[in-house]
Amino acid sequence: DGGITQSPKYLFRKEGQNVTLSCEQNLNHDAMYWYRQDPGQGLRLIYYSQIVNDFQKGDIAEGYSVSREKKESFPLTVTSAQKNPTAFYLCASSADTIGGYTFGSGTRLTVV
Amino acid sequence: RKEVEQDPGPFNVPEGATVAFNCTYSNSASQSFFWYRQDCRKEPKLLMSVYSSGNEDGRFTAQLNRASQYISLLIRDSKLSDSATYLCVVYSGGGADGLTFGKGTHLIIQP
Numbered sequence: 001d002g003g004i005t006q007s008p009k010y011l012f013r014k015e016g017q018n019v020t021l022s023c024e025q026n027l028n029h030d031a032m033y034w035y036r037q038d039p040g041q042g043l044r045l046i047y048y049s050q051i052v053n054d055f056q057k058g059d060i061a062e063g064y065s066v067s068r069e070k071k072e073s074f075p076l077t078v079t080s081a082q083k084n085p086t087a088f089y090l091c092a093s094s095a096d097t098i099g100g101y102t103f104g105s106g107t108r109l110t111v112v
Numbered sequence: 113r114k115e116v117e118q119d120p121g122p123f124n125v126p127e128g129a130t131v132a133f134n135c136t137y138s139n140s141a142s143q144s145f146f147w148y149r150q151d152c153r154k155e156p157k158l159l160m161s162v163y164s165s166g167n168e169d170g171r172f173t174a175q176l177n178r179a180s181q182y183i184s185l186l187i188r189d190s191k192l193s194d195s196a197t198y199l200c201v202v203y204s205g206g207g208a209d210g211l212t213f214g215k216g217t218h219l220i221i222q223p
Contacts (some may be wrong), residue, residue, distance in 0.1 A: 033208055042116070042199070042213035043156070050207075058209060090155055099146045099203045099211055103155035 002027045006091050006104035012112050013078070013085065021076045021107045023091035032074040033101065036060065037088040046089075049074055078109060086111050115139075116202050121218040125190055132186040133217045135200030144203040145183045147174055149196045150216065156199055159185075187219075195221045 004025040013019045025032065031050050035043040045058030049068040063082025068074055074093075078085045088108050092101040115138040125131045137145075145162035160167065162174040162183050173186040183202075187194055200214035 031208070035213075040120070040215060042215045044213075045208060045211070048208040056207075056209075088153075097144075098208060099144050099201055100158055100161065101156075103157070106155050 004091060004093055004102055004104035006089075006107050008107060009105065011107055011109045013109060015111060016080045018077055018079050019109065021078070021089055021091075021109070023074045023076065023104055024072055025074075025091075025093045025102075025104075026072060027093055027095075027102060028071070029093035029095050029102070030071070031094045031096075032068070033092045033094075034058075034064070034066065034074070034076045035090045035092065037090060037106075043090065046076065085109055116200055116212045116214040118198075118200050118214040118217045120215060121220075123217065123219045124222055125219065126222050127190060127192055129190055130186065130188045131190055131219065132184055133198065133219075134182045134184045135202075135214055135217075136180075136182045137200075137202045137212075138181070139202070139204045140178075140181060142181075142202045142204045145174075145176055146201040146203075147172075147183075147185050148199040148201055148213075150199055151196050159198070190221045192221050192223060195219060 007022045033048040034046040047066040049055035065077045090106045091104040117136045147159040148156040149159045150156040166175040171188045175184045197216040199216045204210040
């Protein structure tokens, strides 16, 4: 079955560490997105990519980095510059419709 | 700043009842509208797009009121499995930056 796979499901980070969240899709979607969700808040866009080897910053890109070397993969690195990284991170993809997204099951990142 | 507002609830509704909730948006140029469902600690899943003429999918009906700038979701004959948070999503153009998620309305269906 086609879908989006995020890993790990839970991740613990020490302060000052960089961590990378994985997102892989086999839906043959061109566009991929990273969102962050905090309790009681709407999803906020971190980065997105419309095509391989190209990506754009979203509303809250500071402290994050991404790459898009393959159509299937869009990993997100949470760097030590991100001062409040504890959140639920969601990866999504879409074919050609902005808004009609398929989400991965998410990664819960906690700073310890 | 684009704004999408939802009543956070919770809406406590007996099983079998009809429930409706709205979502207001501030940008009159908004182009596309969606309802997503999110279960506790899970990812959002697309429930339905909202069309100008209104649309129905089984027990779910979505409507758009451009004059008053709101969309609505109506659930008939509610089931226990309908308990979830319902996210309103509005697209105002300009690529992924133009998509705004509401904070969600929490619905609890009680037996």
